[in-house]
Every structure is written in C-alpha cells, then in structure tokens.
Amino acid sequence: MIVGTPIGNLGDLSPRAVEVLGAADVIACEDTRRVRQLLTHCGISARGRLITVNDHTEAGAVPGVLERLEAGETVAVVSDAGMPGISDPGEQLVSAAAAAGHVVQVVPGPSAAVAALVVSGLPAGRFAFEGFLPRKGRAREERLAALARDRRTTVVYEAPHRVRDTVADLLVACGPVRRIAIARELTKMFEEVWRGTCEGAADHLAGTEPRGEFVLVVDGAPEPPPPDAGAVEAALRTLMAGGADKRSAVALVAAQMDVSKREVYEVAIRLS
Numbered sequence: 001m002i003v004g005t006p007i008g009n010l011g012d013l014s015p016r017a018v019e020v021l022g023a024a025d026v027i028a029c030e031d032t033r034r035v036r037q038l039l040t041h042c043g044i045s046a047r048g049r050l051i052t053v054n055d056h057t058e059a060g061a062v063p064g065v066l067e068r069l070e071a072g073e074t075v076a077v078v079s080d081a082g083m084p085g086i087s088d089p090g091e092q093l094v095s096a097a098a099a100a101g102h103v104v105q106v107v108p109g110p111s112a113a114v115a116a117l118v119v120s121g122l123p124a125g126r127f128a129f130e131g132f133l134p135r136k137g138r139a140r141e142e143r144l145a146a147l148a149r150d151r152r153t154t155v156v157y158e159a160p161h162r163v164r165d166t167v168a169d170l171l172v173a174c175g176p177v178r179r180i181a182i183a184r185e186l187t188k189m190f191e192e193v194w195r196g197t198c199e200g201a202a203d204h205l206a207g208t209e210p211r212g213e214f215v216l217v218v219d220g221a222p223e224p225p226p227p228d229a230g231a232v233e234a235a236l237r238t239l240m241a242g243g244a245d246k247r248s249a250v251a252l253v254a255a256q257m258d259v260s261k262r263e264v265y266e267v268a269i270r271l272s
C-alpha cells in the first residue's frame, strides 16, 4: 500500500491512512523517527514494524519487501512527507511489486505539487511536474529552456537556499513578464503564496533569506501570435518550387514556423 502523509499539517492525514498504517505488518519509511512521530500522533504503535527505505537503500530493499509480500504480509510505504514516489522513494518498490504480480494499492494524500498548483491560480488544466531541476550545467540549461517553451503550467520543487538562483534562472529563461507563483510552507504556520511575474518574484525574494519549503509554479509559454499568412505562403512557395510535394511542404512549414498544420494546409490549398 502506498500511503500519502501530510506535507505539514498532521490534520491532513486521512482516516484511511491511519487505518492502513495501523494494520500493516511492515511500514517502509525514509526516516523512522519521523514516522514514529506520525504514528504516535494518531495513537498507533510502531511495534518493531518499521524498515528504512530511502533514496540510497530503495533498490537494495526491493528483494526483502518482495519476500514479505510473498509471505502474505501487508507492506505500507510512506515517505517523509506527501506522496511516496513524488521526488521521494517508492517508485522502485511499486514497479517491482507490480511486476511480481502483487496487488499494489494507494491511499492518496497531499502532495506539495498539486497543492501548490491549485492554489497558484495559474491554469491547472494541463501541467508538467518538473520536481527538482538539475543543479547545474547543460542539463539545467536544457531543462530550463524546455520549461520556458512548454505551454503547460510547470511545477518545480526547490530548496530554500537555492530558490533565489532558480527564480533568477527562470527570469532569464521565461522573461520578466511570465507569471509565477511561489508557494511556501503550505499547510503550515507560515504558509504563504506569492503571485506575480518572474521579475517581481526575484524582487520579492531579494529582501530576506528564504526559509522553509518552496514550490514554484510557472505559467505556460504564451500562445504564438497568429501566423503571418504572407510568410507561410512564401515558405510554401519556396519549398514547392524546390520540388517538395504539398504534404511534406505543409509539415515542414508548420514545424519551422510553429503554426498548426491545418492553418498551413489552408494556405497551401489557396496556392494550388
């Protein structure tokens, strides 16, 4: 059983999560001290049922967990906060247990990504979850460039000591007027959601040393301006004069000019 736990406010632990944690033969967790606190909060005894499964030990823990499942035991998997598997261990256990034919169920709980997305006020109809961006180098640049082009809202996790750098990089990649929300310490005492532009966000964070847990929610790239019919027509003429058939010329121009194939096709029809 994959069990979601609170991202701050213990009141968010669901009654079903309490029931499942109370009944499990084993609870796989990142940090035994943290989960003990949670269990104590809901009056459940750990009774020697805790095993540690963190980023470093997850792969090695898989065979032992599979053996327990084979023996008919119930294993609950929790992470330090939120949903296991979301920038947290859990994925390998689920994948191995499912591949071995075991029933894997979920007790859904809070996740900072979804909580930040819905409170950001930014479009939530389609979104991308980026987790933590690569820390540096080409991998980071490429991911920022892809994020800047993406039309979907993107959710980014960040540590307090890196959030200023990341907002500065988002400002460069997405431009000053792209909308962004900074969700901090959600469900906790110092919960705060700041909404504005990338430029405003950099100013907002400049004042004081950022503290707490952060999620950045970045608006999608704006829709491109309507295609310039003259430019589309000229590009089609050039390609077709060079021997390209209508279908491939339409596909190429649509890709090159970031215009829908349907719109390019309409221009191509007028030409022929």
Ligand code: SAM
Pocket (backbone or CB within 6 Å): 007, 008, 079, 081, 082, 083, 084, 085, 086, 087, 088, 110, 111, 112, 113, 156, 157, 158, 159, 183, 184, 185, 186, 187, 188, 213, 214, 215
């Ligand atoms: N599994 C978790 C989930 O479902 O949200 C995420 C774990 S990840 C290791 C931790 C990151 O989640 C933090 O660095 C922060 O970006 C985000 N986060 C977790 N709790 C948060 C909270 N209460 N408020 C804002 N962000 C939070």
